[in-house]
Every structure is written in C-alpha cells, then in structure tokens.
Amino acid sequence: MQPIYDWFRAFYERTGINLTFIYDSFDRARMIKGFWLTIELSVVTIVISILIGVFGAWLQGSRFTFVRRVVDGFISAFRNTPPLVQIYFFYFGLGYLLPRVMDPATGAMAPVVTNFQWAILSLSLFAGAFNIEIFRSGIEAVPKSMREAAESLGYTRGQIYLYVVLPLAVRNCLPALGNNLVNLVKTTNLAYAIAVPELMYVSKEIWSDATNVREMMLTLLIIYILLVAILVAGLNRLERALRIPGYIHAGGN
C-alpha cells in the first residue's frame, strides 16, 4: 500500500489536490472509522425502522380505537416535525431527564444513553413512522378476492395473514420502502449535529485540520452516492427475486 500513499502525497504536491485521508495514516484511520460508523448507523436504523413499521402496521389493525389513534398520532407527529429537532429533543431534552450512571471503563459519570444510541433511536422512529404507512398501504393493496379465495379454501385467519396477505403485501410495498430506506441512509448524517463521529463528522474534523474542504466535500458526495447505489442494487435484486410472474402490484410504479 505504501507506493499508493506516496503517489497521493506526490499528487498533492504536484496538483494541490489534498487527499489526506488516503496518504495520512491518522486521517485514514478516522475516515475508515467514520465510514463504518455510518454503515453501522444505516444498517441498525434500517432494521429497527422496519421492525417499527411491521409492528405499527400490525397495531393499526387493532380492534381498539385507542391503540389505532395512538399509532396514527405517532405517525403524524413524526412526519410533520423536522428530524433534526427530533434528534435535538431526544438527545438534549430527554437525555438530560434520564439519570447518569458510572461508566465502568473511565470511572466518570456518563449518560445512560449515548449520543450514538439517541441517533439510532430518533432516526429509527422517524423512518419507522413512514414505514408504518408504507406497510399498511401494502397490506391494504392486497385484493380482497385473495383473502376470500383463501378463506374458501379453508385457511384460518392467522394462516391467511401469514401465507397470503403478508407475502403479497411485502411485494406491494417494496418500491415505497426502498425510497424511504434510501432517504434514511441520506438522513443518517444528521447525527453529525449531536457529534456522533460518523462520515460527515470525521470529514469535518479532517477538513478543519487540513483545510481541504473541496476535496472532502467531493469525497463525501461520492461515498454517499455509492452507498445509496449499493442499497438500490440490493433492493432491485430482492424485488426481482420476489417477483411473482403475472402478479402486478398495485402501489408500485
């Protein structure tokens, strides 16, 4: 690897394009750490937001009006407020109200929930609110005749949900779900605001040290676009793998 590093250092001296995160070992370590943290943040929030979506969509089918109302309220509250203020509210507002505990590693008093965990929580809730709507509309888009046909074949209610409605609903909502997850990955950099050392944050640290704002900005854009492209390719594969010949889904475009 050393020749590559040297080449980039020489490249800087020749052209003035300063890619410190390639040739400087300290910046490289920071950048790689930040990159993995962004991946971790994205993957964890994607998983949790999908779980919130499935659970919320299930709750919305509840017999109790109160439960449905609360889920609806949760959705509209999170959809109609800025995600950044949500993150601030969780981290600064609620974070203060929670007790502080002794951190065994350092011996100092530390908050129960770290900024990384608050970022995961608030981003998951934000994306989860959208996912509930998406899953619910996917379930609603399953033709009624499908349920009736299954019923006439002697399926029980649970079986109909598990074997007929759910598999079709997943296919119905994949395009919308894909949109939302892509947006979620693009939104994870809001965690920058509460000093989670993800990609955006380490980039800022690097450009503050090395004053290579342009280079870092361009790198950031390229990395995010690549991440999004990978996610989209994965979702495309999933969609192709799940496709049922002849079944045209309703909500898709």
Added chain:
Amino acid sequence: MLRLRDAFSLPLVSASEGALRSWRRTERTGLALLLVVFVCSTAYSATTAVSGHDSIPTVLWRWAPLLLWGFLFNLIISALSMAVGTAAGLPLGIFQLSPNPLVSRPAKLVTQFFRNAPWLVLLFICVLLLPFEFRIGTLRIPFPDWAKAVIGFALPAMANVAEIVRGAVQSVPSGQWESAESLCFSRRQTMMQIILPQCIKRMLPPWMNLYSLITMSSVNASVVGVTEMLTITTQVHAAEGSRPELLAPLYSFSLICFFLYSYPISKWTEYLERKYQVKE
C-alpha cells in the same frame, strides 16, 4: 420495478391513496401526542429545577416572540428555496424529456446527482464554498449565509421538482400528443399549450409535499450557523443561563410550531390528491 431513478422519489409522493385516506383524524391525535410530550417534559423538567429561577412557562412566554420570529426565518428560507428550485426544476424536468440526447442526458445526470446527494452535504457545500460576495466591475453584491443556505436547499428542491415534472408529463396519455400532432402543433407548442396545463393538477400534491419537506429541512441551516428557529432556540437557552431543564420544553416548542404549520398543508395536500386522483 424499482429503478435507480425511482428509488430517490420522495416517500410522501409515492404514498398510495389507501395510506392517505386515514389522515383526517390522524393530525389531531398527533398534536395531542406532541402536547402530551410538551406538558410532561415541562412538568418533569420543572421538578428538577433549582429554586430562584423563573419558571419554565414564564421563560417560554418571554421568548416566544423571538422564537416565532426565528420560525418566520425558516418559512422565508424554505419559500425562497422552493421558488428558486421550482424555477430551475421546471425547465430541467422538460429537458429530461427532450428527444435530443445532448439535452436530455445532461439534464438526467444533473437531476440524479442532486437527488442522490444528502441534503446536509449539499448545504455544507453551498455555505462553505460559495463566495461571500460577487463583484461585477466596481459593484459589490454581498452574498450572506442565509442566501447560500437558500441555494443549498434549492438544489435538491430543483432535482425533485424536475422529477415531479417529468413524472407528470409522462403520465399524460399519449393520445394528447398524437392529436396535437395531427392538429399541426409543434413539439414546443404541444408542451406549452396542451401538456403542461394538464400537468399542473398532477404536480400540485407532490410539489406541496416537497415544500413541506424543505420546510422541515430548513432547520438544518442551524448546523452551519444560519439564523433561524433552532439557532435562536440555542441562543435563548444560553441567555437563560443554560439551564438544562429548559431544553426539552424549548425543543418541544419548535416541534409544535412546525407541526401546526405542516398540519394544514398535509391536510390540504391530501384533499387535493383525492380531488385530482387520476381515474384508472
């Protein structure tokens, strides 16, 4: 089928009609939920407060005019961004559909680029890399931070408007094009006089959703130090002696402001969407 292009459309735009039907009672419960959060956090914060300070409601009442003034900044920034974004996005969307690949290819590339890029990164790029003033001869035109932020929000707005325009134009039945052709309309005339007027109805609901999203994102400007509601909230907090128990009430105050603004818009959008629903 999900293509790369589709993957970046806004989640609100792609919500199916089924999802929208239940919105009527939703907002009321949402506001109730936020108010509960507000009251609970205020009450709980109050129990931790040290005596000798002003109570939380007093503080909020004192600073509410300034905070609302900040909220007005958010509205101005988002309205300007949306205006610039629409003005730039409309031609960009039409260029994407041009039969000339020299026009359509770059238009598609620009649209995809600005849709894929995270909004916060675009904002940083605009605020940090644009010059602080322009010089034309001896004339100096200052270019303050908030104007850079407007550009930063206008870029993704432009790309999304372009996609809304493209989608709307493509959704017009091809019979419209063919009959216009048979009436000797040129391509330009067909677009301007026949297709686009029909598109306005289809574009309005997703356009309003986009406006709502831009308004929500306008608080991101506080990250780069532009004066708006969240920046002022932090300043208010400092002015009150940085008492930590004030944080939850102050942030819930801005959450409620945004909710109250966004509520009528989403309600109206929902109404328009039902009204203009394309019959299949």
